[in-house]
Amino acid sequence: MTSTSKDWQDGFIINTQVVHQKGQERVRLWITGQQGTISLDSPPQSAIAFIERENLLEAMTLSNDSHDIQFIDSHLHTFKNKPVAVLKANTQKQLRSFEVICRDAGIEIFEADIKPADRYIMERFVYGSVQYRSLPELKIRPGTYRPSLRYIVVDIECDENGQLYSIGCDDGKNGWVWMRDDAPETFKSNEFTYLNVASELHLLKAWVDFIRQYDPDVITGWNVKQFDCRVLTERASLCGISLNIGRDGQAMTVRKTTNEQYWVEVPGRAVVDGIESLKTMTFHFSSFTLNYVAEQLLGEQKLIHDDDQLGRIKHLFIHDKPTLARYNWMDCRLVARIIEKTNLINFLVLRSCLTGLPLSRPGGSVAAFINNYLPHVHRAGYVSPNRPHDGGLASPGGYVMTSSPGMYEHILVLDFKSLYPSIIRTFLIDPVGLVEGLKCPEDSIPGFKDAFFSRDKHFLPDIIDQLWQQRDEAKKDGDEARSRAIKIIMNSFYGVLGSGGCPFYDTRLASSITLRGHEIMQTTKAWIEEMGYTVIYGDTDSTFVWIKGCNDAIEVNNIGRQVASHINAKWKHHINAVYNTECFLEIEFETHFARFFMPTIRHSELGSKKRYAGMTGPYHGEKLIFKGLESVRSDWTQLAKEFQTTLYQKVFKQEPVEDYIKHTVSQVSEGLLDAKLIYQKRLRKPVDAYIKTRPPHVKAAIIANDEAKSAGKPIPYPNKSSVQYVISTNGPVPVGTNVPLDYTHYIDKQLKPIADSILPHLGLSFDAMTAAQLRLFE
Structure with missing residues (x-):
């Protein structure tokens, strides 16, 4: 569908393409709006880069007719204040080819990696939302339109070779499953529509017809790019067809990237992976399997989640296809419910409207920064530098203070609100500002490592200021996804x-x-201690303050607010007096821990860093909070996590702990807690690549993979999979191996370290408590 409007229309960019016509490139925008989804082509777009003017003659000599490069003078400069000329080519391929020739000759080319579609959109300050008109030719400008997108969840079931059994879809309200089956049965259950098809070819064709008829804006799923779309494309190729599910009838394309990942493109539709998107939203789980995430977010599990999942699926395909269909559909519905629970699609739309990143792009922090910042650079008279060839020098990390270990009552935590963005705003830290500031250091704000920042020529502080205001509005409106x-x-x-x-x-x-x-x-620590309080720890933007000798919760909370107010006033005065600029630093009284424990570094008397536990006071809900300890680490057992949680809770509530510790040790020794003794750790590379050292999870994975190969089954633990294992009397083995467990290991390596970290502060000893008891099991 194309547009012929002379009037400005509102829309949202689903995705973009570069189309080649008569030796030129145009940017095709797929835009959805109240009029539906349309495709619009830009006027021909040149591929653009820049070259220092002093290298122009040599570059022109290197050029020839086959490159079709134009050289145009400009008013722009590099960050080193060298004037540049513009390079123009009809296509990006021509430009990149010429860049390689120049690089081999020692000539640096700037911005050659900016793709024409990205440049076309960003230079017009269009981010997601757009206003457009197509006559007499396409014009676009920033918009404010927020779409309501239709999505469909896709999930496949197949054998170990990828041969398809079924394809499931769900939109959060309705479900469909297409099953390979010679029987003509097709029915609609109370949960989903079940459709039988005669062959794999018919299965793929039925799915393509459905997608084109349903016409979703977003195709999503769990690992949908790396698995489902890849397998579907491979099977379609074997069947001699293309998956023409694009809005213009083009095929879905899947290509392998240099980092062994798969990139999926569907014209007019965004392909969004659930795992990638949750990581982009900064969700953290010890495992990103659908079963684990669904259990954590929804309190639900997959229909089948046993050890031999593939074997169960193959059995159901042969003997019980309706149950396999329900399993297939349930996986889709779980993903749909996770999408709704996390507001995932709305988050991606908002991210696109703020950064210009496509819905399907995971991560993309650097791309988001370039989209927002580069157009301002050009308007300031500069071109972007290139990425450092050596990866750049490491910069200092956040501040972490050596802690004062011990057991405390009444610890206040004061946090600087968005400290690093506040520093950027306050001290005007900015790439262009650095270039301009170095020209006039005496009139600039000093930074570190001989940096100076211009007081009036900068962009990043203003960009953050705008985002800050938008976030305050989002908070006020209760718009959590936008915030x-x-x-x-x-x-x-x-x-x-x-x-x-x-x-x-x-x-x-x-x-x-x-x-x-x-x-x-x-400085904040010094100012707080001038007030008569003790700072026991500091971490990046948080300061932990001990209110010694005060036992009234109301008074403690009042002190927290007073300290925050005093520090904020001090910073405003200091910034104005020393730097003559506005202060955006703001510290907040965040948490009151009624009881708090800061451990030592293991086998040391020194206080630890980024590790603590505390029980919040009555005004903060009396919650138990752990940071960096075993209960929040993914590579410790469920036994350790539950033991630490209960033990610390008893300590903070001043309840006796000896009976609980003895009872737990006894249960472990008697084999009553075996289900909680499972370790889980991720493989960072294929097991064969572990040569010098083989950690326990690798040894267990090797055993499991060897057993699977001997049985003619696919290996359960390929690269980057999470290995579940236990420690037996024979060492680490995969879960399910029929060998006795090493209970001494779990007591010594899981329970004892946790107990030993806190019991000495109570005058107690784990060994003294359990010595006589453990002799009973020797």
């Missing part, structure tokens, strides 16, 4: 400036943020 999207974007800007993968990387930028953070935290 979360903005927070993630704001906080990513520091990481981008310190990343060698970003063309605007400069160690002076990142250091001027982190080292300023160190200074702020250290």
